[in-house]
Amino acid sequence: MDYTLNAGVWNSVFAVPTSVVDEYIKLAGGNSLKLLLFLLRHGGKSFSEDELCEKLGFVKSGELEDAAVFWEQRGVIRRVYGDDSGELCASKEKIVHTEESQKPVVEKTKSLKPAAVSSGEIAERIKNDKEIAMLFSEAEILYARPLRQRESNLVISLVDHYGLNVGVSLMLLNYCLKAGKQTPDYIQTCAKDWADNGINSVELANARILKLERRDNIYERFKTTLGLNTKLPKKITDLIDKWTEQWGFSDEMIMYAYDETVYNTGSFEPRYMNSILENLKNSNIFTVEEAKKASEEYKSKNKPAAKTKTAAGAANSSKPSNSSFDMNDVMEQIKNRYKNGS
Numbered sequence: 001m002d003y004t005l006n007a008g009v010w011n012s013v014f015a016v017p018t019s020v021v022d023e024y025i026k027l028a029g030g031n032s033l034k035l036l037l038f039l040l041r042h043g044g045k046s047f048s049e050d051e052l053c054e055k056l057g058f059v060k061s062g063e064l065e066d067a068a069v070f071w072e073q074r075g076v077i078r079r080v081y082g083d084d085s086g087e088l089c090a091s092k093e094k095i096v097h098t099e100e101s102q103k104p105v106v107e108k109t110k111s112l113k114p115a116a117v118s119s120g121e122i123a124e125r126i127k128n129d130k131e132i133a134m135l136f137s138e139a140e141i142l143y144a145r146p147l148r149q150r151e152s153n154l155v156i157s158l159v160d161h162y163g164l165n166v167g168v169s170l171m172l173l174n175y176c177l178k179a180g181k182q183t184p185d186y187i188q189t190c191a192k193d194w195a196d197n198g199i200n201s202v203e204l205a206n207a208r209i210l211k212l213e214r215r216d217n218i219y220e221r222f223k224t225t226l227g228l229n230t231k232l233p234k235k236i237t238d239l240i241d242k243w244t245e246q247w248g249f250s251d252e253m254i255m256y257a258y259d260e261t262v263y264n265t266g267s268f269e270p271r272y273m274n275s276i277l278e279n280l281k282n283s284n285i286f287t288v289e290e291a292k293k294a295s296e297e298y299k300s301k302n303k304p305a306a307k308t309k310t311a312a313g314a315a316n317s318s319k320p321s322n323s324s325f326d327m328n329d330v331m332e333q334i335k336n337r338y339k340n341g342s
Contacts, residue, residue: 014041017076024074027146031058031067039077062149065119070146072123114157114188122152131166135159138170142177154184162191164200171205179216215244218251225258226268239270247281256288 020028020036028036034056039047047055049064058064071077126133139155140147147155158169172194176187199205218240219232226232232240243249249257257280261273285291 014043016040020076024070024076027140028070029067029146031056031063032070032146035064035067036071036076066148069119069122069149069152072119075123075127114153114161117153117156117160119149119152122156125156132156132159135166135169139173142170142173150184154187157188158191162188162195164191164194167202168194168199168205171202171209175209175212179213211245214251215241218244218254221251221255222258225255236270239274243274243277247277249277249281249286252288253277253280253286253291256291 016037020033035052038052038056039045052058053064056064056067058067068077122136126136135158136147136152136155139151143151155169155173158164158172159166164172169191172190173187176182176190181187194205194208197208199208219237222228222232222236222240240254243254244251254277257273257276258268260276261269265272280286280291283294285294
């Protein structure tokens with residue numbers, strides 16, 4: 001009589017590394033886990049992309065690539081290249097960081113779109129460069145999930161294509177994602193702007209972010225004031241950028257000029273508002289307090305003038321010799337230019 005173990009389904013098993021559960025179970029997506037389990041089941045055998053898509057039921061474009069990049073970047077699976085195409089298989093190699101960063105020499109072409117980098121190349125960079133490994137690790141924390149292939153290309157382009165260092169790249173990503181502007185086009189536009197303007201330190205990046213946040217704040221105030229549910233028209237954002245970036249006006253000063261515009265014209269007229277702010281700038285008045293003080297001084301010097309035309313000044317009269325700014329006269333001049341179309 002012979003004896004044997006009645007193992008049932010346990011007659012056929014395969015091992016899963018403990019690190020898959022201990023380190024990656026929270027981070028890996030469902031498709032990434034499906035891919036790894038399939039490769040582990042077949043004990044190191046290589047499969048083409050077409051075979052894997054068929055076996056795993058991946059039908060969407062880029063679905064397999066997104067599933068694979070998570071493990072490739074961690075050295076768990078690797079791409080085996082034959083003649084022209086690559087095959088994926090489970091890897092026995094351990095992720096090792098070398099002491100010296102091995103950064104490829106990349107000719108910067110910031111005026112062009114970054115070239116695509118394969119997931120295998122990115123995985124090698126992560127293995128061999130501690131800073132790049134940190135960049136991708138922190139980027140996944142910011143995205144709150146594993147990076148997809150397009151996002152991985154975007155992240156590596158910040159360093160390789162636009163020439164930003166890792167710290168500045170992370171600050172840029174953090175700003176864009178927190179502001180809800182995570183589209184690749186917007187991030188690349190910011191990266192090009194930072195590169196062109198020499199934003200190459202944490203201090204400069206922080207100053208730029210503060211300026212961008214201030215600009216975003218005035219955008220939102222304008223949208224709320226105008227009752228818009230969509231983004232502001234470009235001609236308006238261009239004006240706001242000029243008022244804040246070039247002329248140095250605060251949010252409060254811009255809204256003050258907006259109130260004066262509506263008071264005098266009955267509606268929001270961008271060209272009229274621009275003229276108000278231009279005159280304030282030329283008179284070296286940059287705060288609401290200064291504008292109101294100048295207006296009050298004018299009114300106190302011209303009490304005989306009974307008619308009041310604006311909230312900022314009294315009726316048109318000769319400007320006092322000791323007053324550096326006459327809001328009423330400015331308003332009249334603006335109105336005339338506005339009516340004449342000049």
